[in-house]
C-alpha cells in the first residue's frame with residue numbers, strides 16, 4: 207500500500223509560474239518592454255519539439271516575449287554559433303536556451319560556451335557552473351533548482367540531512383550535488399560504477415534519482431521515511447499493445463510503500479524544469495537591465 211505523500215510538482219510549477227507572471231508584469235511596467243526568452247531548436251527530435259513548444263506557450267502566458275529559432279538537423283555548427291552571437295547582441299533577449307540534445311555533428315560544450323553567461327538561463331555555461339560551485343550569484347540549471355524548491359517546500363531546512371544523488375551528468379547530477387551542499391546536506395554522488403548502490407541509498411534521507419534507467423531504484427533500497435525525487439523520464443512499452451508509458455528512475459509502486467514523500471512521473475520534477483526556466487529568465491531580465499529584484503519572492 208502506498209503510504210508516501212505525493213509531491214505535486216505540477217501544482218508547484220503552476221504556482222511558480224503565477225509568481226513569475228506577477229514579477230514579469232512589474233518588469234514590463236518598469237523597463238518599458240517585456241522580458242524576452244529565445245529558444246533555439248536544431249533538428250526534429252519529437253520530445254524536444256514538445257518541450258520547445260511548451261516553453262514558448264508558457265513564456266507568453268507569463269507575459270514575456272518568446273523568440274523561437276528552429277534550424278534544420280543538418281545546420282552547420284558555425285551557423286548555429288552565428289545565431290547565438292546574434293541573440294547575445296539583441297537587447298530584447300534576456301535569456302538564451304539551446305535545446306539539448308544537439309545533433310551528433312555539433313559540439314555541445316562549444317555551443318554553450320558561446321552563450322553570454324548573463325543570458326545563460328539554463329545555467330550550463332562554465333562561468334555559471336563555476337559561480338554555483340563557489341557560491342556566487344549566477345544561473346542554476348532548471349531541473350536541479352526545481353528539485354531543491356520541491357525539497358524545501360516539503361522538508362523546510364535540509365541542513366544536516368544525508369542526500370544521495372544517483373547520476374553525475376552536467377545537467378542534473380553535478381549541479382544537484384552542489385545545490386545540496388549549499389543547503390548544508392551531507393552529499394554522496396553515486397553512479398553506474400558505484401559498488402553496492404542499494405546499501406549507499408539506504409543511508410539517505412533524500413534520494414535524487416537522475417540516472418536514466420527505468421524504475422531502477424526499488425523500495426527495499428530506501429530508508430523508511432526518505433524523501434525521493436525522481437528526475438527520470440523514460441518511455442517504456444505500456445500494457446496495451448503498441449502503446450508506451452512514461453516511468454521514472456524509481457520503481458514508484460514499491461518506493462511509495464517505504465518513502466515518506468515521493469515525486470511521481472509524470473507530474474513531479476518534469477513540470478518544474480520549464481517553470482524554473484521562466485523564473486531564471488525574469489531574474490536575468492532584471493539583472494541585465496540593472497533593476498532590483500527580491501529573488502526570494504520567486
Ligand SMILES: Nc1nc2c(c(=O)[nH]1)N[C@@H](CN(C=O)c1ccc(C(=O)N[C@@H](CCC(=O)O)C(=O)O)cc1)CN2
Nearest residue numbers: 257303304305306307328348472473474476477479480
Ligand atoms: N537546454 C536544455 N535542454 C534540455 C533540458 C534543459 O533543461 N535545458 N531538459 C530536458 C528536457 N526538458 C526541457 O528542456 C523538459 C523535460 C521534461 C519536461 C516535463 O514537463 N515532463 C513531464 C512529462 C512530459 C512528457 O509527457 O513527455 C513530466 O515529467 O511530468 C519538461 C521539460 C532535456 N533537454
